[in-house]
Amino acid sequence: MTLTDGRRPGSRGVAADHVSLRRNNLSVVLRHVRDLGPRSRARIADETGLNKATVSSLVAELVDRGLLREGPADSSRALGRPGQLVELDGTGVCGVGAEINVDYLAVAALDLAGDVVLEKRVPVDVAHLEPGTTLDRLAELVREAVDAVEARSGELAGVTLAVPGLVQGETGELKLAPNLGWGEVSVAQEMRTRLGDPGYPLHVENEANLAALAAYAELHRTEDDRSGGVPHDLVLLTGAVGVGGGIVSNGHLLHGGAGYSGEVGHMPVAPPGRTCGCGRTGCWETVVGLTALLHKATDRDDPVRDPSLDVEQRLAGITRRAEAGDARTLSALKDVGTWLGIGGAILVNILNPDVLVLGGYFAVLGPWLKEPLEKAIQERVIAPDGGGCRVVRSELGFAAAVRGGAQISLDQVFVDPTRIGAAS
Amino acid sequence: MTLTDGRRPGSRGVAADHVSLRRNNLSVVLRHVRDLGPRSRARIADETGLNKATVSSLVAELVDRGLLREGPADSSRALGRPGQLVELDGTGVCGVGAEINVDYLAVAALDLAGDVVLEKRVPVDVAHLEPGTTLDRLAELVREAVDAVEARSGELAGVTLAVPGLVQGETGELKLAPNLGWGEVSVAQEMRTRLGDPGYPLHVENEANLAALAAYAELHRTEDDRSGGVPHDLVLLTGAVGVGGGIVSNGHLLHGGAGYSGEVGHMPVAPPGRTCGCGRTGCWETVVGLTALLHKATDRDDPVRDPSLDVEQRLAGITRRAEAGDARTLSALKDVGTWLGIGGAILVNILNPDVLVLGGYFAVLGPWLKEPLEKAIQERVIAPDGGGCRVVRSELGFAAAVRGGAQISLDQVFVDPTRIGAAS
Numbered sequence: 001m002t003l004t005d006g007r008r009p010g011s012r013g014v015a016a017d018h019v020s021l022r023r024n025n026l027s028v029v030l031r032h033v034r035d036l037g038p039r040s041r042a043r044i045a046d047e048t049g050l051n052k053a054t055v056s057s058l059v060a061e062l063v064d065r066g067l068l069r070e071g072p073a074d075s076s077r078a079l080g081r082p083g084q085l086v087e088l089d090g091t092g093v094c095g096v097g098a099e100i101n102v103d104y105l106a107v108a109a110l111d112l113a114g115d116v117v118l119e120k121r122v123p124v125d126v127a128h129l130e131p132g133t134t135l136d137r138l139a140e141l142v143r144e145a146v147d148a149v150e151a152r153s154g155e156l157a158g159v160t161l162a163v164p165g166l167v168q169g170e171t172g173e174l175k176l177a178p179n180l181g182w183g184e185v186s187v188a189q190e191m192r193t194r195l196g197d198p199g200y201p202l203h204v205e206n207e208a209n210l211a212a213l214a215a216y217a218e219l220h221r222t223e224d225d226r227s228g229g230v231p232h233d234l235v236l237l238t239g240a241v242g243v244g245g246g247i248v249s250n251g252h253l254l255h256g257g258a259g260y261s262g263e264v265g266h267m268p269v270a271p272p273g274r275t276c277g278c279g280r281t282g283c284w285e286t287v288v289g290l291t292a293l294l295h296k297a298t299d300r301d302d303p304v305r306d307p308s309l310d311v312e313q314r315l316a317g318i319t320r321r322a323e324a325g326d327a328r329t330l331s332a333l334k335d336v337g338t339w340l341g342i343g344g345a346i347l348v349n350i351l352n353p354d355v356l357v358l359g360g361y362f363a364v365l366g367p368w369l370k371e372p373l374e375k376a377i378q379e380r381v382i383a384p385d386g387g388g389c390r391v392v393r394s395e396l397g398f399a400a401a402v403r404g405g406a407q408i409s410l411d412q413v414f415v416d417p418t419r420i421g422a423a424s
Numbered sequence: 425m426t427l428t429d430g431r432r433p434g435s436r437g438v439a440a441d442h443v444s445l446r447r448n449n450l451s452v453v454l455r456h457v458r459d460l461g462p463r464s465r466a467r468i469a470d471e472t473g474l475n476k477a478t479v480s481s482l483v484a485e486l487v488d489r490g491l492l493r494e495g496p497a498d499s500s501r502a503l504g505r506p507g508q509l510v511e512l513d514g515t516g517v518c519g520v521g522a523e524i525n526v527d528y529l530a531v532a533a534l535d536l537a538g539d540v541v542l543e544k545r546v547p548v549d550v551a552h553l554e555p556g557t558t559l560d561r562l563a564e565l566v567r568e569a570v571d572a573v574e575a576r577s578g579e580l581a582g583v584t585l586a587v588p589g590l591v592q593g594e595t596g597e598l599k600l601a602p603n604l605g606w607g608e609v610s611v612a613q614e615m616r617t618r619l620g621d622p623g624y625p626l627h628v629e630n631e632a633n634l635a636a637l638a639a640y641a642e643l644h645r646t647e648d649d650r651s652g653g654v655p656h657d658l659v660l661l662t663g664a665v666g667v668g669g670g671i672v673s674n675g676h677l678l679h680g681g682a683g684y685s686g687e688v689g690h691m692p693v694a695p696p697g698r699t700c701g702c703g704r705t706g707c708w709e710t711v712v713g714l715t716a717l718l719h720k721a722t723d724r725d726d727p728v729r730d731p732s733l734d735v736e737q738r739l740a741g742i743t744r745r746a747e748a749g750d751a752r753t754l755s756a757l758k759d760v761g762t763w764l765g766i767g768g769a770i771l772v773n774i775l776n777p778d779v780l781v782l783g784g785y786f787a788v789l790g791p792w793l794k795e796p797l798e799k800a801i802q803e804r805v806i807a808p809d810g811g812g813c814r815v816v817r818s819e820l821g822f823a824a825a826v827r828g829g830a831q832i833s834l835d836q837v838f839v840d841p842t843r844i845g846a847a848s
Contacts, residue, residue, distance in 0.1 A: 021445060166806070166807050166808075175807070175808065176806075176807070176808065178806070231681060232681065233680055233681040245774065247774075249673055249678050249680075250676070250678075250679070252674070254673050254674075254678070254775070255674070255776070256657055256673075256775055256776025256777065256811065257655060257656065257657040257776055257777055257778030257779075257811070257812060257813070258776055258778075258807065258811050258812045259776070260776040260806075260807040260811040261774065261775055261776040262774065262776075263773040263774065263776075263805075263806045263807065264773065264774055265806075266773050266804075266805075266806040267770050267773055267774070268766065268769060268770070268804050269693065269770075278806050280804070342692065345692065346691050346692070346693075346770060347774065349687040349688065349690050349691055350669065350671075350685065350686065350687070350688055350691070350771065350774060350775075351678070351680055351685055351774075352679070352680025352681055352682055352683070352684040352685040352686075352687075353680065353681055354681035354682075355681075380690075380692050380704070381687075381690075382590070382600075382602070382684075382687045382689075382690040382702050383590050383599070383600070383682065383684040383687065384590075384599065384600065387680065387681070387682050387684040388681060388682045389681070
């Protein structure tokens, strides 16, 4: 067992009054049903330790708010009056995530149950456009998603924008996005203006952080029944032109003091060579980013280098060549995989994640990258057996950040269900 | 502002009943007085949002348990009946930390107010002793500390043992300590046996993690009044023969999935050279550890290399030479400082700490190491101005881990004050 360090001195802790007690218990019941599935009020009372009358009142309020609904009768009871199951009412509340990346814009709307209402990605050569033009196009995509939510009479919990750069913790604004060629841009304010100052919350977050949250949720959906328990510590590596890291520590995103954590792409581990988007040389992303792979594997006029084509189509071209045994492609992939392992081992030594998740282009080309990466972790990590770290490929591909963005908007509802619907 | 991600799905959240509500509020009041100093019941009620009758009852119970006591009359009140201040009663409860390191054993006992009851360090060449012999000697030191606590009629909250190695999160036992030459050792069980199966809690924790907690508390004591707020994210580097990292993220120790985080000493950033304690080459500690410095700065028969002398005495020898301008010493320090910066920049890019704390031998020789380290952070960290990261030297020196050990034992009392004393 691990010792618990005391809560941090800076926060005084929260003195619970009866309003916050009820809000906390609404959150407990809602998350309980989300995580463990439909169940009777009696069973919720048993499992949470709340008394039955309290659970009935909490469920009633959550039903009123459109977050839970009555389900089928409880067929598991052998004796006595059959109970009624309650289940998550996914349909009434949605979250939206939207992403600006180097060569695409994307958007997703998810409902409370995690089902996809809308998902869309369009190739855009962002680095060669004015920020204002890109934001105009992103606003169109967000409007489409909001329309889709409204079309099913859903309440919008919020919109979260993913950007491939440094997001200041205090202001929530973009400070620097080297691979977009953007300096300080008030992305949230610019978008609010374009969207006509909407009433829903709108936030900006680093794309790798959001992809990490999405990967975390994905692991919890797919690994619920595995023995050994679900992971609470993961590092997600997302690669396209830039390489970003998102860190989940003990179930929470790690932001760092100013919000700038996870800048793994600029670890100075490579020999001096190609100049990085940040202006330095020797950065990790100069040897593991998509540009590095394309330079090694293809000629200048190769269509897979064309940023006006969708990135998944371009990667499908690489995959076909690798599957056909093309020597140049395979050699480039091995080289990238080896460098991926060198930086990956550093991250595992420092953070000891349960899982290292390959996202973005690393996920697509994972079949060729995984072996040298795993080898490096076994060889270079001081803890026996790589500290138990597994390498997995995300199934979300380039949708991870927008899914994570939609999710983090919805998470606010699980933390405080009173944000949604009318009070009972 | 930063978005809050929802609480982790794996933990169901805690349904608060009235027993846990009271325990939580006892903790809130106790920490409030610890962090903000003596104050009246009325002021505690104002500041925490609890009602006055509840605060009076909570204070009465905390006084009964020997955790708070009545202080002087409140002279700040201009009008009305003078109120009575309540203050932390530091004397009745103590925590003990004890440390095994490569060339010393150490122990500290702190009381609830953080005052030192006993502190002691003895030079021991641990790597050349049997683990059993070292544990015998450590048990003697712990007994001395427990006696000192009992001599002042104090209640012992617990003992935490610091080890320079991998501590498994699940079992709380030492898995590997390369620089001691120890493999798996049941340190907690061995010590419990030697101490006669005592009634107090006894835990094992990585020494860099404990030093990080101590540094965190130190910063909060000394920086309370600084503008810009107190830091919640720090990385502590502790150096002796081995180099360890302790990470505090948003006010909490980062342990990683299996408990093996912070193994910064084995980042593969150095050129192949001297073999590391872990058996590999190229590890960061082979170029920044104390052994690396001694090899560069001194000859084989130099007394500062003698592990039977106290490490602070040996470092005082290095300091004297550096102050006298000895070229070989200064060149070795510059070399170590430069390498410290290369690895330090990686940590800052990944974790974005508010503060990078130099502990152990790095703190002692900080005046010569700090400049190349700060230069590397400015040059190599992608976030502007090093992401706001400051470099500070810990004032705790080699006492950091034992202080942190005593503190983490005491922290359990602040989290749950009902662990101590009789119920009211």
